Amino acid sequence: MSSFLKIALRNLFKSPTTDPYPFGETFVPEGLRGKAKYNAGACIACRMCEHVCAGGAIQIREVADKSGLEFILWHNTCTFCGLCEYYCPTKAIRLTEDYHTAHRQEDKYRYVEKGFIKYVNCAGCGTPMVPISPELLQRAYEHVNKEIEMLRHLCPKCRQKRALR
């Protein structure tokens, strides 16, 4: 009994050993796969993330006025598999360490990550096209010179014409 009292008294002055979550923040293990974050500025709309998404959580579609592409990711369908990040050529989509995913059932269609890629006009023929992100150039070329930078503003057809000159 006396040993019980000793332990009880000792524990009385110790801070709690259990995690305070959800009343306080908890620790985040290194490499935790949490909520996905999208960066439209780096995206080249290759749709690889949509293709590999294990949860069918990603959709990329042209907006009604044809001014660009809308990216949408439903967090509540995401399985946190990380395939989108792994296969994205420009790392425009990443999994963060944000584990706060609790939401009301009625909010499931609002609990989304959204982005918009606005078309730009080709500098050669004016055709609307998906802008080529600097992230793609950095990945494709060791050094981005003026010529490459100029090609970035041309649509595939105009780039082809220029290459055949």
Ligand code: SF4
């Ligand atoms: S982590 Fe997996 S399930 Fe979630 S959006 Fe990316 S590919 Fe889809």
Ligand code: SF4
């Ligand atoms: S987020 Fe990445 S994989 Fe998805 S469309 Fe954009 S560039 Fe392609």
